[in-house]
Amino acid sequence: MFKENMRIDCLFLLIVVTAMTACTEEPNTIDSDFFNEESFEITFVDTLELITSTVQFDSLPTSHTGRLLFGYGEDEKLGKIKSTVFFNVGLDSTYELDQSISVYDSITLFLEFDGYYYYDTLQPQGYSLYGLKEELQFREETGLLYNTSYSELPPASYLEDSLLGSLSVRPRPSRDEGVEVRLSDEMGEALIQLAFEGSEIMSDASEFSEYFNGFVLVPDSLQSNSIVGFTPTSQLRLYYQDKSSIPSQQKYLEFSIGTKPYFSQITYDRTNTKLGELITLEEELDSDVTDNELYIQSGVGLGLKVMIPNIKDLIFSSDDFFISSAILTLRPVNNSFDGGTPLPRDVITYIIDEDNEILGSLEQQLLFQEDLELGRDTKYEANVVSFIKSQIQIDEFNENALLLTPPDSIFRSTVDRVYMGDPESSYQMELRVLYISLIED
Template structure:
C-alpha cells in the first residue's frame, strides 16, 4: 500500500460482546499517543482497525501576496532593521489629523506644538539600538487610489523638510510615550489660521493640512516600534498662553488622528528590500517558491504578505487501503528552523490558518478554532513546533468535497499590524521536516 512506507503503526480494536479488546502492533519504537474519539453506529456494528500514518506527502512552499490592506491596522508602525534572510525591513506611517476645536481666544499667544506618540507595547527586533523618527508634511490628499483601502505598498508624496525630528532609545514596555517638538513655523501657522478664523471646520482644515508621515532614518538598523492610534495616547498638542489680570495662563488643545472619515485616511507602509535570492522571485501572488528550491525552508513575514503554503497532494491515496474508512484525527506539525528565532525575533504562540485556491486567492479562514499553536512542552530539548488540528479539512479533501488544489497558508493573526517573520522547516528537511500525523479508522474491511 502506497501510504505505508516505513513508519506504520497499527492498533487493532476487536469488538467482543460489547467490550473492546485492544491489541497493539508496532513496527517502530515510536510512542503512540492515544487519540480519544467517539464511535458512531457504523463503528460499533463492525470490527475497527485504527492506523496511524505519518508518511503521507506534505508539500510546502512560500507565496507572497501582491499587497496587504493596512488602512485598518490596529497600530502605528515606524522603524527599520536589516535581516539576513528578509532584507531591509522598513515601516512608515501616514495619517490625517483634525483639531478638537476651531476657536482660539483672540488675545492668546502661541507657545509650542508637540507630537505625543503613546507606546502600544509592540516591538520587533533590537530595541537596544537607537531609532529615529522624521515627521513629514503630506502634500497630496490622503485618499486611496482605486478602492476604500490603502495597502502596505501604497505611496503618498510628502515634503522633504522635517516638521519634527527625534532620536530615541525605544522603551515599548517600560515607557509610556515619547514627545517630539515640532518646528515653531508650522505651529504658529496652524495657530494663526485658527485664531484669525481662516479655518473654521474640518473640510477647510483638511484642505490646508493633508496629514503627516512618520518615517525612520535611512541609517537606522534597530527595531520597528508600535504606537497607539487612540486619541487618548497619540496626538499633536498645541500650547498657548492667555493673559489674565494677575498672570499668564498656559492652555492647550489637541489635534487628533482622524478616525471618522471614510475611507480611513491612515495606513502603514511596510516593505522588505533585498531579501535572499529565492524570495526575490516572489514577484506575483500566483508564484509558489517550493521548499526544495529554498534550502528546504518556508517563510512567513507579516506586514509584507509572505506566507507558508501547505498542500496534501497524496491524501486520496488513503483509498488504496482495503476497506471503508475515515479520517479520525489529523495533526500537522511544523518546526521553526533552529537558531532562526531569539529574544528579538520572537516566535508567536499562535498563527492563523487560511485556505487559498490554486491561484493563492484567499477563500476562507480554516475555522474559528483552527490555529497553528506553538508547542513548547519539550523546549529544553530544542523540540519546538507548531501544530494544527486538520481532521475536518483533511476529511473534506479525502472525500473530494474540497478541491485538491486548495492549500493552507500560515500568517500571524494580526498580519496587517505587525512585521513578525518566521523561518519554517519544509518537506525534505530530514528529522525536522513538516509532517502530517493521521489516525485513519477502517470499519468495514474488504
C-alpha cells in the same frame, strides 16, 4: 510511508474511537451499523508526503488597523523591512485663543507607544516628518489603503519639499509613554494665528481637514533598528503659554490622528536573500530553494503553504474507513527567535486553491507549545482532519492546500515572523494521520 496496523474487536474499538474523538475536540459521527461482528484495522501514518513553499500576498489593508506601525529593521533571511506612517489630523474641538494672554511656545507630534515592538530597540531610531502635497486617496473599489499604497511613487511626488521636523532616539516602548518630535515653528505660528483670529478653520472640522493635506512619518534606514507600534490617539500638539495666571501655565491644543485617514506603508527589499524572486501571490518558492526553511511574516505578507498530494491514495486503499485525527506539526528553527524577535503565538490555517486564493479557514488556531526549559521542542500543532475529510469528498483532482499565517488583525498590524523547518529539515514538519478501516473476514 510508514504504517502501523492492528486488528481489534468491536468493544475495544469503540473505546479507542471514543477516546480519540474526544482528543481531537471535533465531533465525529459513526453510524451504529459500522460496529458489527467484523474485524477492524487501525492505521497510523506519519510519513505522508508534504510539498511546502513560501508564498507572498500581493497587498494587505493597513488603514485604520488600530496601530501606526513605524520603523526599519534588517532581517537575516527576510531582508530589509521598512514601515512608513501616512496620516492626517482632525479638529477635536473649537479652538479660539486670546492673543493678549496667550503666547506661542512650540508645535510637536506626540506619538504614544502601544507596547508593540520588534527587532532591536537598543539602536537609535530616526523620525522625519514631511507634509503631503495631496490628500490621501483610498483605493476606489475597496475604500482602503494598503501596505503597498504609494510605494510605486518616488517620495518627491507626494512630499512637500521642506522637512517639518526630525528626531533620533532609542525607543523604549515598554517603559516610556511615547516619543515627541518637535516641528517647524513656522508651521506652529501659522496655526496659532488662526486660533487668535477665530478663524473658521479652527472651529469647523471640514474646513480644518482642507487646511492640512496630511503627513508622512519616515523612518531612518541607515542601520537596522526597530519597528514599533503607536496608538491612533497620538496627536499633533500646539503648545502655548497661558499668562492669565502667575506664574504662566503651559497648555496645548490637540489635533488627533485616529479620526482621520491613516495607514502604514510596509515595504521590503529582499535583494541578496533566497526570497529575492518572490513578489506576487501567483508565485511561490519551494522550501528546497530556501535551505529547507519556510517563512511567515506579518506586514509584508509572507505565508507558509502545505500541500498533501497523496491523501486520496492513502484513504482509498480502504473502502470503509473513519479518520480519527490528522495532526500537522511545525517546528521553528532553533535560535531564530529571541526577545527582539519573538514567535507569533497566534497562527491560523486557511484552505487555498491552486492559485493561492483563499477558499475558507479551519476553525481552530494552531496550538503553540513553547519549550521554556530547554528551548528544543517548541512547536505548533494544527488539527487538519476537517481539511482532509473535505478533500476526500471532492471527486475531481485539485491542488487545494493549506496556508498558514497569523490572524488577519495581527497579519496587517505587526511584522512578527517565524522561520519554520520543512519535512527535510532538522526541525521536521510532519503530518500524522490515524484512521480506522473495516476488514472483511
